Amino acid sequence: MECCGVLGGSCHALGVQLHRMSTLDLFEDMPPAEEAGQSTIAPGAMLLHGFSLACDAELLQAIEEVLKQAPLRHMVTPGGFTMSVAMSNCGGLGWVSDSSGYRYSERDPLSGQAWPTMPVCCLELAQRAAAQSGYQEFQPTACLINEYVPGAKLSLHQDKDELNFSAPIVSMSLGLPATFLFGTTQRKDRPKRHRLNHGDVVVWGGPSRLAYHGVAPLADGVHPILGHRRLNLTFRCVG
Ligand SMILES: [Mn+2]
Numbered sequence: 001m002e003c004c005g006v007l008g009g010s011c012h013a014l015g016v017q018l019h020r021m022s023t024l025d026l027f028e029d030m031p032p033a034e035e036a037g038q039s040t041i042a043p044g045a046m047l048l049h050g051f052s053l054a055c056d057a058e059l060l061q062a063i064e065e066v067l068k069q070a071p072l073r074h075m076v077t078p079g080g081f082t083m084s085v086a087m088s089n090c091g092g093l094g095w096v097s098d099s100s101g102y103r104y105s106e107r108d109p110l111s112g113q114a115w116p117t118m119p120v121c122c123l124e125l126a127q128r129a130a131a132q133s134g135y136q137e138f139q140p141t142a143c144l145i146n147e148y149v150p151g152a153k154l155s156l157h158q159d160k161d162e163l164n165f166s167a168p169i170v171s172m173s174l175g176l177p178a179t180f181l182f183g184t185t186q187r188k189d190r191p192k193r194h195r196l197n198h199g200d201v202v203v204w205g206g207p208s209r210l211a212y213h214g215v216a217p218l219a220d221g222v223h224p225i226l227g228h229r230r231l232n233l234t235f236r237c238v239g
Helices: 023-029 053-069 120-132
Strands: 037-042 045-049 086-091 094-098 101-105 142-148 154-157 169-175 178-182 192-196 201-204 213-215 230-236
Touching (some): 037 201, 045 120, 053 086, 053 120, 053 142, 053 169, 053 230, 094 142
Antiparallel strands (some): 037 045, 045 201, 086 142, 094 101, 142 230, 169 201, 169 230
């Protein structure tokens, strides 16, 4: 079940040259010792520090392959706004937004084809993160891929386009750090702010499944692997 990839090859779609990584680069990505482990950010919501670090190269290569088939694109909200976050999907279902609303679709509207298969290393890592957070037998059917560039943000919202609220949501952060806003199920409650670093995974379910959450505008910076970007993979069981 371990998915530690070999550091080889290059990710052209992501502009990543993984073969340039050295052992030193890997250690630079390690969180300081006091941040290791996991913390509860709300009832039923865990932040797993550095959980995906051991297989970040394999994850990124797998996502590169997905994005060759289903490129990142800026979707339009039902209200007519173009989202600052670029998105794509893999898995049986993909989240889409257009003038007619938000929904899950079996097909990529750009190509008319099924979304790419969810890579096994991504699926297994999501399942391990869920189990580590107390959610056994997580079976995600959708993986949304979000790309943030400096300034991109996601306003406070609930994830409620799924039919199944008993399954948790698993969210993996790669690249530039972000400020994650995580509140309660009440919009009026001010959300807490959590820094998400490359390799961090957040899992929320149970009493926090419908918590309001969002991402503050991404600060500029340079990540050693992803440059001026942050990638976020979000795994959901839709129905
Ligand atoms: Mn969300």
